[in-house]
Amino acid sequence: MAKTLDDDARTAALAELDGWAWDAGRKAITRTLLFADFNAAFGFMTRVALAAERADHHPDWSNVWNRVEIALTTHDAGGLTNKDIALAEAIDGYARLAGCRAPD
Numbered sequence: 292m293a294k295t296l297d298d299d300a301r302t303a304a305l306a307e308l309d310g311w312a313w314d315a316g317r318k319a320i321t322r323t324l325l326f327a328d329f330n331a332a333f334g335f336m337t338r339v340a341l342a343a344e345r346a347d348h349h350p351d352w353s354n355v356w357n358r359v360e361i362a363l364t365t366h367d368a369g370g371l372t373n374k375d376i377a378l379a380e381a382i383d384g385y386a387r388l389a390g391c392r393a394p395d
């Protein structure tokens with residue numbers, strides 16, 4: 292099973308990511324993304340879903356029209372692991388490609 296990251300490792304990893312925040316209560320990193328419309332948001336989600344399946348590591352997320360809220364944690368390990376960091380990096384790449392913006 293993947294090992295959970297300690298505070299220093301988590302802080303270092305977050306510094307390399309775009310717009311992710313640590314949610315201590317959920318033991319997850321979270322990011323909210325806005326897209327031009329539902330089509331752009333769902334296209335992004337489809338790409339992430341395929342990458343998540345390949346990695347067998349899945350986001351906790353929700354979508355309302357052009358807004359996607361994402362939380363990443365490793366349920367099996369009970370906290371944040373490198374699997375979450377790798378998925379966050381992939382998400383950041385797909386988000387940039389899909390022309391996302393930060394929430395207002």
Ligand SMILES: C[C@H](O)[C@H](O)[C@H]1CNC2=NC(N)=NC(=O)C2=N1
Nearest residue numbers: 347348349350364365366367368
């Ligand atoms: C059996 C299967 O490998 C596990 O349930 C995987 C699937 N996707 C997963 N995704 C996440 N985020 N955490 C997990 O612990 C996890 N476990």
